[in-house]
Amino acid sequence: MSTPTTQKAWIVERMGHPSKALNFKSDWPVPSEIPKDHVLVKIQAAALNPVGWKLMQLAPNFLAKRPLPAEYDFAGVVEKKNGTEFEVGDPVFGFIHALITLKTRQGTLAEYALVPDICVTKRPSNIDAIHASGLTLAGLTAWQSLFECAHLEAGQTVFIYGASTAVGLFAIQIAKARGIKVVASASGKNEELVRKTGADEFIDYTKEPIHKYLASHPPSPKFHAIVDAYGLSDPSLYTHSATYMAHGGVFVTTTPAPHGLSFKEMGYLLKTIAAMTWPSWLGGIPRKFKLVSLKANKADLEAFHTLVAEGKVVGVVDSVYEMQDVLKAYERIMSSRATGKVVVKIEGST
Template identity: 65%
Template sequence: MPTPKTQRAWVSLQRGHPSRSLSLKSDWPVAGELKKDDVLVRIQAAALNPVGYKMMRLLPNFMAGRPLVVEHDFAGVVEDGNDTEFKAGDPVFGFIHVFDNQKSRQGSLSEYAVVPAAAVALRPPTIDVANAAGIALAGLTAYQALFKDAGLEPGQKVFINGGSTAVGLFAIQIAKAHGMTVVASASSRNEGLVKEMGADEFIDYTKEPLHQYLASHPPEPKFHAIIDAFGLSDPSLYTHSPQYLAPQGVFVTTGPFPHSTTISEFFNAFLTIVATARPVWLGGVNRKYKLAAVMVDKADLNALSQLIAEGKLKGVVDSIYPIEDALKGYERLMTSRAAGKVVIKIDPSVQ
């Protein structure tokens, strides 16, 4: 069957809440000629990410590149391998990097997307489409935070804040697969899930501020790294870290981004910027602070695929919505209560 020339796609037209920004188009064009090293993927399922709705709300049209198809994670089937390592019919998963999304206007909330082959990996038969759809972006963020940003090694000890977030759940699994000791935080309702993923110790962050708990219950030995998967705007976990983070340890965060539009959230974000910029000799924190920034890396993506094939990494799906109900999926994601990925089924025939 020939590839259609048009498709259904959720397109961001203006800045604002997803309900204001997005429109489901039925006549969005499917890319024609492919550039070298690109593949055309028929998307079966996509996953929503916080960066998606945050960019909708924050970036003006000229910075966001609108109109463009939104979202990044996907699982699907190769439609055109374009003389790459892939061939038509290969089951795959991957992601469209934010920069590629803005440049090409290709996104994963569509029936087809052009993706660099380096951002695509074969989907092992051990995982289904829905679970595979949400792995690439959050999984790579976790993998690169652990090994490239924090430089962790087997046998070391890591604290993962936001253990029930998508990045946190993958970070727990990846760290355990590499022989690390994992302490993770979440609310009590997600304790079972966090422990199921492999956490050796659980901390309920709702009982008292994490920096106070860790200071009064210092780990032995101290953590070799802290992975803040929640993206805290409050700098306290970092500013008090010498009490529980080893001298050469690294604090890696997916933030700091305000989680609401309140003055206190923006003030906390400002305090974090000040804390990370102040040199040690002026009272700054004597620990490294790094912002996780996911990069397209074929070797890292293949490493995730291998962990999946070995049964050491699995997707965690919070909920699944049909493509027509993507806005309901965003509402779920924006509650900050989703444990795992919110998945949008693009192809209704896929189980």
């Protein structure tokens, strides 16, 4: 059967909340030209990410190159190819990097997406499309936090804050697969999930500010790295880190952005900027601070794929929505109550 020329897609047309920014189209064009080293993927499922709705609300149209389909993560089947190792019909999963969308104007809340092959890998038979759809963006963010930013090795210890987030759950699994001890923190209601995922120790951050708990219960040995998978705006976990993080350790965060526009949140932002830039020889924090910036890296993707194929990393799905219920899916992810990925089923949706 030939590839259609138009498709169903959720299009980001303007800056704002998803309910105002998104518009459903049934006649969005399917890419007809496949550049070299690209594949056209027929999307089976797409997963939402915080970066999706945050960019919707913060990035003006001229920067975001709108209109274009929303979102970045996917699982699907190769429909067409040009100069890649993939064959038509291969089941795959991957993501479209946010910077790549600026050039290609592609997104994954659509029936088809054009993707460079550095962002795609074959889907192993031990995982279905729903669970595979949310692997890549959060999984690679966790991978690069642990190894490219923190340079962790087997036998070391990492503290993961926000362990029940998608990035946190992947970080636990990846670290354990590489022989790294994991101490994890989340709310008490998620303790069972976090421990089941592989955490060696669990701390409920709701009982006491986490930096105060760690200062009064310092680990032995101290943590070799801290991964903030939540994106704390309050820098206290970093500013007190010399008490519980080893000399030469690295504090890695995903997005230390304000969670609102209050004076308190703006104050946190200024404190974070000061803490991460003030040199230690002038009284600054004597531990490194790094903001993970996701890169499209084929070697990282294939290493991550190996862990998935071996069953050492699995996708944790919070909920699944039909394509017509995308706005409800955004309500779920924006509630900050999702544990795992919020997934939208594309293929077979009416």
